[in-house]
Amino acid sequence: MSKVNTVLGPVAPEELGVVAVHEHVGYGMPGSELDTRWWKTPEERYAETVPKLRRFHEYGGGTFVDVTGICNGRDVDYYKSLSAKTGVHIVACTGFVGGDTALPFFERAGVDYLTRQFVHEITVGIGGTGSRAGVIKVGVSRGGRMTDLDLRIYRAAARAAVSTGVPILTHLAIDAEPAVAVFEEEGLPLHRVLFGHADDGLNAPNTPDTWLAGRGGRIGFDTFGYETELEDPPFWARPRRERLAHLLGFLGKGFLDQALVSADANCSPLGWPGVKGHTVNYLFEELIPDLRDAGLDEATITRLLVHNPADFLTIQN
Numbered sequence: 001m002s003k004v005n006t007v008l009g010p011v012a013p014e015e016l017g018v019v020a021v022h023e024h025v026g027y028g029m030p031g032s033e034l035d036t037r038w039w040k041t042p043e044e045r046y047a048e049t050v051p052k053l054r055r056f057h058e059y060g061g062g063t064f065v066d067v068t069g070i071c072n073g074r075d076v077d078y079y080k081s082l083s084a085k086t087g088v089h090i091v092a093c094t095g096f097v098g099g100d101t102a103l104p105f106f107e108r109a110g111v112d113y114l115t116r117q118f119v120h121e122i123t124v125g126i127g128g129t130g131s132r133a134g135v136i137k138v139g140v141s142r143g144g145r146m147t148d149l150d151l152r153i154y155r156a157a158a159r160a161a162v163s164t165g166v167p168i169l170t171h172l173a174i175d176a177e178p179a180v181a182v183f184e185e186e187g188l189p190l191h192r193v194l195f196g197h198a199d200d201g202l203n204a205p206n207t208p209d210t211w212l213a214g215r216g217g218r219i220g221f222d223t224f225g226y227e228t229e230l231e232d233p234p235f236w237a238r239p240r241r242e243r244l245a246h247l248l249g250f251l252g253k254g255f256l257d258q259a260l261v262s263a264d265a266n267c268s269p270l271g272w273p274g275v276k277g278h279t280v281n282y283l284f285e286e287l288i289p290d291l292r293d294a295g296l297d298e299a300t301i302t303r304l305l306v307h308n309p310a311d312f313l314t315i316q317n
């Protein structure tokens, strides 16, 4: 039977509904949980997060993919309670946002060790939660070039993806050639990889989206809502029209089946204030209306938000 791992157990792909494929329940840098300035009580975290997930569900959202890696505030028992209380399927990840957010313990680990860690979290569970990871996160460290540790993480992720059938999602798709080389050397077809943040204002100019898509890769337009029009925009913001035009241009090149969209929002940021005025519900409140205004029909919108992510997340046996 086809299935996707969620924190509450396996789900059939056709039950996922509308998927937000790159999001965060709470994301922070390693150690932020120790900073008293930013420490949040469980009540505060629930109060910030539950209304956003409830609204997501009311809008017709089915599945929230949390790609907060190991060391960045991932908290699977918490996700389980959020999912049970809101009715939103939550997919958790194994892997790391980037080599530069891996704590020293993992920084020294070899490819075999990292592979075993990822496979364990996918096939046995994350810690003692019993929840299996549904996707593997990897990424490019700050500086914009793949480090040795990034490459070890990519190779371990590729091996874990080949052996378990779970897909890989990347933070950034700059410096893409070494990443593609690793995936090809490990025998992982690129349609099992979602190359993320192709649309952010800082990295879009350096992201070879059509080159990756031409080789079969999936492309994440997944920072929707981080707009220069916001009151206090982040450094990766981009003008709203420019981002939309980028997506539409990509679709126009015949890559509809390889495009995925998301908002990369934080329900309850850890160790930083987050970006005011931005939530996962941008997808329903702004993006879908914009896509309709641009002339996309409902079948195309459903492909982007329902079929493509289901196809990506389904475990390949």
Ligand SMILES: [Zn+2]
Residues within 6 Å of the ligand: 022, 023, 024, 067, 264
């Ligand atoms: Zn993210």
